Amino acid sequence: xxxxxxxxxxxxxxxxxxxxxxxxxxxxxxxxxxxxxxxxxxxxxxxxxxxxxxxxxxxxxxxxxxxxxxxxxxxxxxxxxxxxxxxxxxxxxxxxxxxxxxxxxxxxxxxxxxxxxxxxxxxxxxxxxxxxxxxxxxxxxxxxxxxxxxxxxxxxxxxxxxxxxxxxxxxxxxxxxxxxxxxxxxxxxxxxxxxxxxxxxxxxxxxxxxxxxxxxxxxxxxxxxxxxxxxxxxxxxxxxxxxxxxxxxxxxxxxxxxxxxxxxxxxxxxxxxxxxxxxxxxxxxxxxxxxxxxxxxxxxxxxxxxxxxxxxxxxxxxxxxxxxxxxxxxxxxxxxxxxxxxxxxxxxxxxxxxxxxxxxxxxxxxxxxxxxxxxxxxxxxxxxxxxxxxxxxxxxxxxxxxxxxxxxxxxxxxxxxxxxxxxxxxxxxxxxxxxxxxxxxxxxxxxxxxxxxxxxxxx
Amino acid sequence: xxxxxxxxxxxxxxxxxxxxxxxxxxxxxxxxxxxxxxxxxxxxxxxxxxxxxxxxxxxxxxxxxxxxxxxxxxxxxxxxxxxxxxxxxxxxxxxxxxxxxxxxxxxxxxxxxxxxxxxxxxxxxxxxxxxxxxxxxxxxxxxxxxxxxxxxxxxxxxxxxxxxxxxxxxxxxxxxxxxxxxxxxxxxxxxxxxxxxxxxxxxxxxxxxxxxxxxxxxxxxxxxxxxxxxxxxxxxxxxxxxxxxxxxxxxxxxxxxxxxxxxxxxxxxxxxxxxxxxxxxxxxxxxxxxxxxxxxxxxxxxxxxxxxxxxxxxxxxxxxxxxxxxxxxxxxxxxxxxxxxxxxxxxxxxxxxxxxxxxxxxxxxxxxxxxxxxxxxxxxxxxxxxxxxxxxxxxxxxxxxxxxxxxxxxxxxxxxxxxxxxxxxxxxxxxxxxxxxxxxxxxxxxxxxxxxxxxxxxxxxxxxxxxxxxxx
Numbered sequence: 001x002x003x004x005x006x007x008x009x010x011x012x013x014x015x016x017x018x019x020x021x022x023x024x025x026x027x028x029x030x031x032x033x034x035x036x037x038x039x040x041x042x043x044x045x046x047x048x049x050x051x052x053x054x055x056x057x058x059x060x061x062x063x064x065x066x067x068x069x070x071x072x073x074x075x076x077x078x079x080x081x082x083x084x085x086x087x088x089x090x091x092x093x094x095x096x097x098x099x100x101x102x103x104x105x106x107x108x109x110x111x112x113x114x115x116x117x118x119x120x121x122x123x124x125x126x127x128x129x130x131x132x133x134x135x136x137x138x139x140x141x142x143x144x145x146x147x148x149x150x151x152x153x154x155x156x157x158x159x160x161x162x163x164x165x166x167x168x169x170x171x172x173x174x175x176x177x178x179x180x181x182x183x184x185x186x187x188x189x190x191x192x193x194x195x196x197x198x199x200x201x202x203x204x205x206x207x208x209x210x211x212x213x214x215x216x217x218x219x220x221x222x223x224x225x226x227x228x229x230x231x232x233x234x235x236x237x238x239x240x241x242x243x244x245x246x247x248x249x250x251x252x253x254x255x256x257x258x259x260x261x262x263x264x265x266x267x268x269x270x271x272x273x274x275x276x277x278x279x280x281x282x283x284x285x286x287x288x289x290x291x292x293x294x295x296x297x298x299x300x301x302x303x304x305x306x307x308x309x310x311x312x313x314x315x316x317x318x319x320x321x322x323x324x325x326x327x328x329x330x331x332x333x334x335x336x337x338x339x340x341x342x343x344x345x346x347x348x349x350x351x352x353x354x355x356x357x358x359x360x361x362x363x364x365x366x367x368x369x370x371x372x373x374x375x376x377x378x379x380x381x382x383x384x385x386x387x388x389x390x391x392x393x394x395x396x397x398x399x400x401x402x403x404x405x406x407x408x409x410x411x412x413x414x415x416x417x418x419x420x421x422x423x424x425x426x427x428x429x430x431x432x433x434x435x436x437x438x439x440x441x442x443x444x445x446x447x448x449x450x451x452x453x454x455x456x457x458x459x
Numbered sequence: 460x461x462x463x464x465x466x467x468x469x470x471x472x473x474x475x476x477x478x479x480x481x482x483x484x485x486x487x488x489x490x491x492x493x494x495x496x497x498x499x500x501x502x503x504x505x506x507x508x509x510x511x512x513x514x515x516x517x518x519x520x521x522x523x524x525x526x527x528x529x530x531x532x533x534x535x536x537x538x539x540x541x542x543x544x545x546x547x548x549x550x551x552x553x554x555x556x557x558x559x560x561x562x563x564x565x566x567x568x569x570x571x572x573x574x575x576x577x578x579x580x581x582x583x584x585x586x587x588x589x590x591x592x593x594x595x596x597x598x599x600x601x602x603x604x605x606x607x608x609x610x611x612x613x614x615x616x617x618x619x620x621x622x623x624x625x626x627x628x629x630x631x632x633x634x635x636x637x638x639x640x641x642x643x644x645x646x647x648x649x650x651x652x653x654x655x656x657x658x659x660x661x662x663x664x665x666x667x668x669x670x671x672x673x674x675x676x677x678x679x680x681x682x683x684x685x686x687x688x689x690x691x692x693x694x695x696x697x698x699x700x701x702x703x704x705x706x707x708x709x710x711x712x713x714x715x716x717x718x719x720x721x722x723x724x725x726x727x728x729x730x731x732x733x734x735x736x737x738x739x740x741x742x743x744x745x746x747x748x749x750x751x752x753x754x755x756x757x758x759x760x761x762x763x764x765x766x767x768x769x770x771x772x773x774x775x776x777x778x779x780x781x782x783x784x785x786x787x788x789x790x791x792x793x794x795x796x797x798x799x800x801x802x803x804x805x806x807x808x809x810x811x812x813x814x815x816x817x818x819x820x821x822x823x824x825x826x827x828x829x830x831x832x833x834x835x836x837x838x839x840x841x842x843x844x845x846x847x848x849x850x851x852x853x854x855x856x857x858x859x860x861x862x863x864x865x866x867x868x869x870x871x872x873x874x875x876x877x878x879x880x881x882x883x884x885x886x887x888x889x890x891x892x893x894x895x896x897x898x899x900x901x902x903x904x905x906x907x908x909x910x911x912x913x914x915x916x917x918x919x920x921x922x923x924x925x926x927x928x929x930x931x
Binding site: 365370371372380383384387388393396397400401403404407408411415418419451452453456 | 517518519520585586589590593597600601607608612615616619620623624626627630631633634665
């Protein structure tokens with residue numbers, strides 16, 4: 001709860017910071033300190049003796065439980081890494097430097113609401129607080145038509161999905177007379193109210209938009225491609241993961257009893273997402289677009305946490321948060337330095353920058369899910385969660401086949417870096433500081449790969 | 460402790476070669492020599508009882524760091540150490556640019572292989588199974604031939620799909636045994652046996668796909684000739700002498716005890732596929748002019764025979780498989796060493812362009828003929844011991860079709876003699892086609908081949924130590 005307040009204050013402070021701090025470097029120092037403070041508060045809150053209990057705030061509209069705390073620590077940790085790696089690039093996007101950071105802080109407020117809501121209204125508020133600043137961030141490169149296009153597309157599709165979300169909430173309220181997700185007590189699928197069922201399906205569609213699950217994914221590649229790269233890195237990782245946590249929180253607390261009425265729909269969505277994401281990613285020429293499709297493909301795996309409805313899925317979500325976010329953010333930090341965003345732009349990187357190439361290899365191996373990296377453990381938990389239910393063997397095998405397909409496009413980067421000759425032209429060199437953060441990211445992935453229980457704890 | 464040393468040795472050497480790139484060869488040689496000594500020591504003392512280590516790793520997930528060495532593990536670890544040693548000894552620094560990375564990747568692969576043969580926790584086994592693959596992928600893609608990137612990628616994707624299927628099976632099995640050590644060998648065997656007939660039959664498919672691709676069994680073999688052809692010879696030796704054994708080892712170690720009913724249901728299918736593979740590969744080998752592809756196909760035929768014997772479910776045949784895995788490892792490594800020497804001298808893989816080695820390089824010719832004879836399992840060579848046991852085992856098995864299988868598989872031996880002798884005729888005898896002057900074996904090469912030859916003869920004449928070792 002204090003975290004939500006902290007993040008809001010940080011947002012407001014940053015909004016006014018540009019009046020006081022004229023120099024970019026002092027602004028960046030302030031940004032680092034503030035986001036470090038956010039991380040610190042998240043840790044502090046998780047270390048409170050009461051953190052293992054479920055606490056409720058605001059007439060039970062917000063419930064902070066153990067999972068919330070764990071997730072908040074991890075997401076602020078990833079955010080801090082993101083800020084450290086990207087702050088220079090964020091400041092270089094446009095004129096209104098401080099605002100970008102302020103918007104990111106506001107998005108974090110929404111993310112913390114998504115990880116702790118108990119009322120559908122707070123959930124709605126959280127989703128909107130996450131979404132609206134993103135429309136601005138997507139269009140922040142005002143001189144660039146592609147950025148403006150991305151912003152408009154994102155806004156239209158976002159508004160559209162908000163309609164679904166509201167309608168879903170309305171139907172659920174009509175069926176139950178309640179906004180509190182913990183108090184929906186659907187007893188069994190047979191007696192389900194058609195209104196409620198409609199509400200649940202509309203919510204699947206709305207969340208499907210937010211997490212870019214097929215067939216609601218069509219906005220993703222264009223938006224991710226057009227958005228300035230530092231913000232793509234943010235949208236594709238932390239925001240997406242947060243949307244998943246909201247999705248999972250809602251479905252695991254409220255709709256477990258009636259799972260048989262929606263799980264078939266969701267399993268089809270998952271299969272489609274995995275298929276579309278992976279197969280389309282193979283044919284991309286631009287690495288940035290490939291990452292957009294790979295984020296769809298990874299979303300397929302993350303959806304396992306929602307369909308599986310068990311604690312293993314919740315743990316998997318935490319592992320996925322770190323493994324996917326860290327690998328993607330770090331790889332974006334490398335991509336942003338490249339002159340050419342196509343695969344050919346990476347040709348010969350291993351000769352020119354052996355250390356960076358080695359790190360990029362670790363990120364790619366992790367995204368591809370090779371053992372002893374975080375990405376493997378993330379997939380492992382998800383598969384375990386879905387197999388635990390017993391009825392989804394076909395889905396697991398399909399997902400694994402698609403994971404093999406994913407090797408195609410992730411390894412293309414490795415092939416370009418190591419086995420092809422080329423210049424690998426860079427916009428500017430990596431500073432020592434950046435190399436250090438990138439190394440920390442790689443070490444995090446390896447640690448999560450070997451000891452995933454460090455972050456899952458015992459929920 | 461001794462088992463952990465076996466894993467740590469190549470791993471530490473690999474890391475050190477990054478720090479001391481000039482000493483990479485020394486490090487690799489030293490570490491693999493020590494590994495040979497350790498595995499020999501283990502092999503001599505294994506009769507006193509199997510050695511096991513287990514450490515808690517991820518108790519929440521039921522995964523532990525557990526190693527276990529019995530006779531089979533020991534013999535294959537010995538083979539791994541021995542073959543690595545030979546490869547490192549044979550490697551000439553001038554052959555490979557950036558040799559430090561080459562050595563360290565080979566050492567990483569060696570770590571993975573050792574781990575596969577020693578792991579007694581199924582997830583640990585899976586980790587090592589993948590760990591062995593990654594360095595091989597990089598080795599072949601960086602140092603291989605012209606089409607290396609495409610071919611190696613095909614190989615990687617093939618084996619990776621297989622491994623993922625195995626992963627699905629493993630998770631499924633692990634979920635049946637909640638508890639601290641869900642993936643330990645004994646827990647898995649217990650749960651595997653308790654599964655219903657249909658469950659075992661479908662799980663078998665998941666596991667066997669991984670192992671069949673690795674071995675490779677017809678029709679999953681198409682990655683293999685390309686990969687052998689394009690990879691640098693040192694890597695090919697790793698692939699053909701060691702990595703394909705992983706598949707067979709996994710069948711013996713994990714699949715058979717785990718899913719007995721699955722084995723019973725599928726055994727005839729697997730045997731038929733293996734026999735098709737034997738005959739098919741032999742016929743192709745008979746037509747090959749590329750000497751590397753020739754060896755690749757002959758290797759498919761040999762692996763097919765071993766796989767068929769493994770699935771007839773007969774003690775003698777099983778013992779034969781264990782023996783033959785070791786013997787085939789030695790022989791095929793010898794074949795590749797000879798081919799690499801020929802390729803270095805003549806710069807061609809085309810059999811038609813070679814010839815008359817007997818007159819230009821008599822020492823090499825002698826070695827080549829002996830190794831080839833071992834490959835077609837002539838008596839008094841090591842190949843004979845294993846192959847005899849395989850056939851005797853297939854013949855005396857309880858399988859109703861055993862005579863038919865035996866006859867068809869026997870056809871493979873006849874074809875094997877035919878294609879090997881044809882190859883010898885073309886390459887070793889006949890007239891010299893190339894006019895360039897070539898030197899016979901250097902001391903280094905002679906030393907490497909002498910080790911192989913003495914093993915071939917020694918184990919051919921007196922195979923008892925290996926027979927006893929693998930019976931534990």
